[in-house]
Amino acid sequence: xxxxxxxxxxxxxxxxxxxxxxxxxxxxxxxxxxxxxxxxxxxxxxxxxxxxxxxxxxxxxxxxxxxxxxxxxxxxxxxxxxxxxxxxxxxxxxxxxxxxxxxxxxxxxxxxxxxxxxxxxxxxxxxxxxxxxxxxxxxxxxxxxxxx
Amino acid sequence: xxxxxxxxxxxxxxxxxxxxxxxxxxxxxxxxxxxxxxxxxxxxxxxxxxxxxxxxxxxxxxxxxxxxxxxxxxxxxxxxxxxxxxxxxxxxxxxxxxxxxxxxxxxxxxxxxxxxxxxxxxxxxxxxxxxxxxxxxxxxxxxxxxxx
DNA sequence: TCAATATTTGGAATAATTCTAAGTCTCATT
DNA sequence: AATGAGACTTAGAATTATTCCAAATATTGA
Numbered sequence: 006x007x008x009x010x011x012x013x014x015x016x017x018x019x020x021x022x023x024x025x026x027x028x029x030x031x032x033x034x035x036x037x038x039x040x041x042x043x044x045x046x047x048x049x050x051x052x053x054x055x056x057x058x059x060x061x062x063x064x065x066x067x068x069x070x071x072x073x074x075x076x077x078x079x080x081x082x083x084x085x086x087x088x089x090x091x092x093x094x095x096x097x098x099x100x101x102x103x104x105x106x107x108x109x110x111x112x113x114x115x116x117x118x119x120x121x122x123x124x125x126x127x128x129x130x131x132x133x134x135x136x137x138x139x140x141x142x143x144x145x146x147x148x149x150x151x152x153x
Numbered sequence: 154x155x156x157x158x159x160x161x162x163x164x165x166x167x168x169x170x171x172x173x174x175x176x177x178x179x180x181x182x183x184x185x186x187x188x189x190x191x192x193x194x195x196x197x198x199x200x201x202x203x204x205x206x207x208x209x210x211x212x213x214x215x216x217x218x219x220x221x222x223x224x225x226x227x228x229x230x231x232x233x234x235x236x237x238x239x240x241x242x243x244x245x246x247x248x249x250x251x252x253x254x255x256x257x258x259x260x261x262x263x264x265x266x267x268x269x270x271x272x273x274x275x276x277x278x279x280x281x282x283x284x285x286x287x288x289x290x291x292x293x294x295x296x297x298x299x300x301x
Numbered sequence: 302t303c304a305a306t307a308t309t310t311g312g313a314a315t316a317a318t319t320c321t322a323a324g325t326c327t328c329a330t331t
Numbered sequence: 332a333a334t335g336a337g338a339c340t341t342a343g344a345a346t347t348a349t350t351c352c353a354a355a356t357a358t359t360g361a
Contacts, residue, residue, distance in 0.1 A: 028307060061191045064310050085233035086287055090348060093339055101286035107295035130293030138249035139234055145278030147255035176338060212341045239319060
């Protein structure tokens with residue numbers, strides 16, 4: 006038995022894709038399972054390398070396409086931390102990311118009522134030097150145009 | 154009289170550069186004044202174009218260098234919102250960024266005790282669809298190595 | 302099964318960022 | 332004021348990330 010429950014994952018994936026108007030394809034299934042398999046916030050390049058192990062003919066363009074579809078249907082988040090390549094994260098629980106300026110590692114940080122840093126459950130020994138909060142959505146003008 | 158107080162700005166800039174081990178140069182001064190002049194979160198390309206108006210011989214590499222120096226000495230923040238180019242912001246007050254998915258505009262959002270969205274002063278009519286919080290610093294391993 | 306259309310593929314094209322080497326400037330020290 | 336060391340700027344090449352494109356293929360609903 007693998008670490009990921011495939012039938013359950015596929016149902017979830019199929020449903021989410023469908024409600025966003027996307028089709029269910031082996032490539033999207035595979036890329037999603039790759040993300041679930043190792044939750045280390047890989048770059049597109051890394052997802053591509055890992056995906057090729059089980060699906061040697063998959064192309065880079067398809068990996069981009071799959072990741073975009075997964076983000077658009079709410080199964081994956083994309084994370085922009087520095088000026089380097091975008092990273093991907095299949096953890097959709099409310100959480101934030103800690104980026105280590107020294108080693109480049111990315112860690113998930115949960116929110117907690119009793120967290121040690123204003124509700125953030127920052128692990129012992131981690132030093133926060135800076136934080137950023139960004140919101141996405143529609144500005145007033147675009148929101149009012151969207152209604153019409 | 155220009156909209157920016159140059160003597161005051163130069164003092165501030167000179168001091169900050171010096172304490173971070175950087176030199177004060179006309180290019181850094183100019184790039185900083187360009188950022189202060191129009192606070193619309195420009196990309197490097199945009200900063201380059203604007204900088205050339207008052208300093209026609211400045212090069213792209215220098216703009217990158219200047220922006221990096223300004224970020225490192227704490228006068229400017231760099232903002233990564235989507236997969237597009239990095240943007241820059243000279244507002245060092247505590248605030249966060251709102252990115253409009255439709256028009257691509259970027260707006261500063263202040264924190265307020267009486268804010269309407271959990272302490273965020275989101276303007277009337279703006280629709281928040283998603284938010285991201287990211288922290289930067291040192292992870293446990295890198296922090297312990299840094300002490301030695 | 303069939304048609305319509307979404308997706309995949311590989312490669313080319315574009316865009317963002319970094320690197321390099323040579324010349325120039327700044328600053329501290331004479 | 333001259334000098335030397337090192338930081339900075341410049342232009343362009345190189346690299347890296349991402350998007351675009353057109354043809355082939357796969358998926359879905361009728």
